[in-house]
Amino acid sequence: MNPLNEPPPVALPETGSPLYERLADHYRRVIAAGTLAPGDRMPSVRALMSQHRVSLSTAIQVFRSLEDAGWLQARPRAGYFVRRAPASRLANVAEPEIPSLAEPARYVGLHERISRVIERAQAFPDALNLGGATADAMLYPTQRLQALASRILRRRPTLLTEVGEDGGAIELRQAVAKRALSSGVSVAPDDVLVTSGGVEAVNLALRAVAQPGDTIAVESPAFFGLLQILESLGLRALEIPTSPTTGLSLEALDIASTACPDLKALVVVPNLQNPLGCVMPDARKAELVQLCARRGVALIEDEPYRELVESSEPARPLKAWDRDGGVIYCASLNKVLAPGMRLGWMASGRWQARVRLLKFAQTRHNESLAQLVAAEFIGSGAYDRHLHQLREKLRTQREASADAIGRYFPAGTRLSLPPGGLLLWVALPEGASSDALFEAALPHGIRLAPGSIFSNSDRFRSFIRLSCPAPFDYRIDTALRQLGTLAAELGRSA
Amino acid sequence: MNPLNEPPPVALPETGSPLYERLADHYRRVIAAGTLAPGDRMPSVRALMSQHRVSLSTAIQVFRSLEDAGWLQARPRAGYFVRRAPASRLANVAEPEIPSLAEPARYVGLHERISRVIERAQAFPDALNLGGATADAMLYPTQRLQALASRILRRRPTLLTEVGEDGGAIELRQAVAKRALSSGVSVAPDDVLVTSGGVEAVNLALRAVAQPGDTIAVESPAFFGLLQILESLGLRALEIPTSPTTGLSLEALDIASTACPDLKALVVVPNLQNPLGCVMPDARKAELVQLCARRGVALIEDEPYRELVESSEPARPLKAWDRDGGVIYCASLNKVLAPGMRLGWMASGRWQARVRLLKFAQTRHNESLAQLVAAEFIGSGAYDRHLHQLREKLRTQREASADAIGRYFPAGTRLSLPPGGLLLWVALPEGASSDALFEAALPHGIRLAPGSIFSNSDRFRSFIRLSCPAPFDYRIDTALRQLGTLAAELGRSA
Known part of the structure; x- marks a missing residue:
């Protein structure tokens, strides 16, 4: 019998922190000491319960907390395993300096x-x-999507030869609206506009809130595709220092938005920023939404990677804190489901009518087949x-x-x-x-x-x-x- | 034996016009007199040759000229038939007045x-x-396209899940470039940019040549979708009177482009204009291209319907007369092949680099499946x-x-x-x-x-x-x- 499945009873420190935290701390030390090495299987939930005399919910909380902190990884139907040590030899990328004066746009x-x-x-x-x-x-569900496409074509033979639905297929709008609920975003299918990938969504959002010559705040570094959109629209970029761990500097944004009172919008990738990979902590997300609302700055949220955040709960978009329609939420299915289907969607808050005009005049609706394939896949358990x-x-x-x-x-x-x-x-x-x-x-x-x-x-x-x-x-x-x-x-x- | 297949020998008027014209005139009179009624089969080519002692090429010219003039219609593998009388009771829509002064944009x-x-x-x-x-x-080849889509998905299983080609799938760019040759347009596959329908093509063309506030000449009446594009881009419209039979008035354009020296572009639908349905005669097409080149006005040609012109030779686009890259050619497959595939393409002449930037920043490339389906269909005899x-x-x-x-x-x-x-x-x-x-x-x-x-x-x-x-x-x-x-x-x- 593998002794690791039956760790010896341990005396937990009697501090004021909750039981699950003390137990998680214990396992952190065990892993750091090498007693449990990368790749080793963790004791099972049942083993934890009996060894430490804790309830099922406490044992589960221990695993969740260790997983969130990056010590464990769950493998389907096999349990929890100790992760490799994070990029051991390398120091973190330095935090950016926050200048006391904003740079010019x-x-x-x-x-x-x-x-x-x-x-x-x-x-x-x-x-x-x-x-x-x-x-x-x-890495994407190639066979499943291919089979769905062929099946849908048989079921809806005129899909390629009939005019599609303005704003996007209702099936997809329903599927993404329903799924958004679990990340704290409440939108109706009618609030959803299907786009040609996230790029078109961000493009439409910027066109809706700004005119050529206007200034837009962006993260620094930013995804080059965003900078190209700004260039193509004749907009000026105001680069805001961004931390490689916690994302956009609210302090720097505060300074910049004071110095530049006609700042029209901020484009931000709060979850797995490109190229930094950082995820903004929830408290900072809430603060950012409030700051932009206070300053009258439209908040354009670009979310190509959110579903790839490795955490036990879905990462929350800024839109979850939006109270007055000031956040334009732009999502994409390119990185998470099917790069070849070129699908994105957006919920444009108070700019919805203008965004709809722009989309209609720019590319009309998307072609239907990919939308129905995506809708069916997202609506099924297969997506999770x-x-x-x-x-x-x-x-x-x-x-x-x-x-x-x-x-x-x-x-x-x-x-x-x-x-x-x-x-x-x-x-x-x-x-x-x-x-x-x-x-x-x-x-x-x-x-x-x-x-x-x-x-x-x-x-x-x-x-x-x-x-x-x-x-x-x-x-x-x-x-x-x-x-x-x-x-x-x-x-x-x- | 049907006597219509053996018309009596006739004495043709001995005028100076070519033999085929005199023979065609004879049959016009026969049809107008009701001897050959709408729906009747015309004598065969062979019958014409033997009855009138004319050559094969003269006989074919007779049929072509009667078909072009709307008296006959060809039915595959059945010969030529007399057409219904054209909308008999109604007078033509009146020609527009050409004001001596341009209206303001x-x-x-x-x-x-x-x-x-x-x-x-x-x-x-x-x-x-x-x-x-x-x-x-x-009315579109629904089953054939559906079968092609399923077959292509089997052959290229990762089509939905891999990143597509910038500028469009090479297969489609080759297919449309090759087909364009037959209408007198010579473009290389690299000159072709695949777009989300003709709407995106016209949108990109306008963004490439004009800034908000600029003036664009359009036909009057014009397709409302074009007017919405102008509105969405903050452009001003200068409406040019357009004849229901011969299209845009060159005289009115001449007056307008003199009165408005900073006119940036003209958007025109030379073949089957929407809503008028007119086709501009070739001589006027040539003149229009020259006029715009002389005045430095970008010519944006919108061609959703060209392939639907009923004539024995393919209708020619303005682009066929373009010598200096001043014509941006915008085509669409929505009306002629598959409304549900949302495909268009453009050849942008001297604005190609800027149009590519705008397309990349606006919607990246199109999804691949529909492009490959269209390419295969267009490349086959099935398209014609x-x-x-x-x-x-x-x-x-x-x-x-x-x-x-x-x-x-x-x-x-x-x-x-x-x-x-x-x-x-x-x-x-x-x-x-x-x-x-x-x-x-x-x-x-x-x-x-x-x-x-x-x-x-x-x-x-x-x-x-x-x-x-x-x-x-x-x-x-x-x-x-x-x-x-x-x-x-x-x-x-x-």
């Missing part, structure tokens, strides 16, 4: 730089792509099972890559391991140029995203975004070792 | 009016819809067979509706029968309000499109657009009779 002029990066990368079509932000097709598996796979892939970066990259490299998703934001040692690393890596068959495309400034010139789209294997390990070697060489020559 | 404020019309119409979901601009699903059938069906439906309007509508009603498509633009007798007719028809279960939504002015308040989306039957006949009665009543009370 600037027109975005990034498109050429981004196009050059994309073109260069496409010149190496066989390269290992660690520069994207979407998981491999094999898929998401659970996807999160587990991404966690394993991310942690293995982080370990490899820790092994291979030069001293001084920093990395904050995010609580979900497939992106790693890596700070190279002082002075290293990520543009140079990007160029040097291509002939070795490796694509990455250089930090220079995530800001209108050159603040992130020493950062790279590495993605973990596929199961970790020898090819990825070799590529990361190669990248580490190149980074070290560039550091020496800098 | 105006911001568009139509969205509320259009939304009200759409909302009112949707309140009668069971009504017969004669207000749309898309044919019934049964489908278009041939669609044109035939639409012609029969349109002519039957025009006949019924001639029978039932009050004296003074006018109608120009267009050479293709499914739209009829009907001028009610002086003083009748199409808004009133729209409202009066709804409780009778009939939807139509009132003229008021096709212009920023009230110039078309006595016009209605009626569509002929389905095979003519008792229900449509009854609806048109009812509409005629209502129009007569409204005329008396006006």
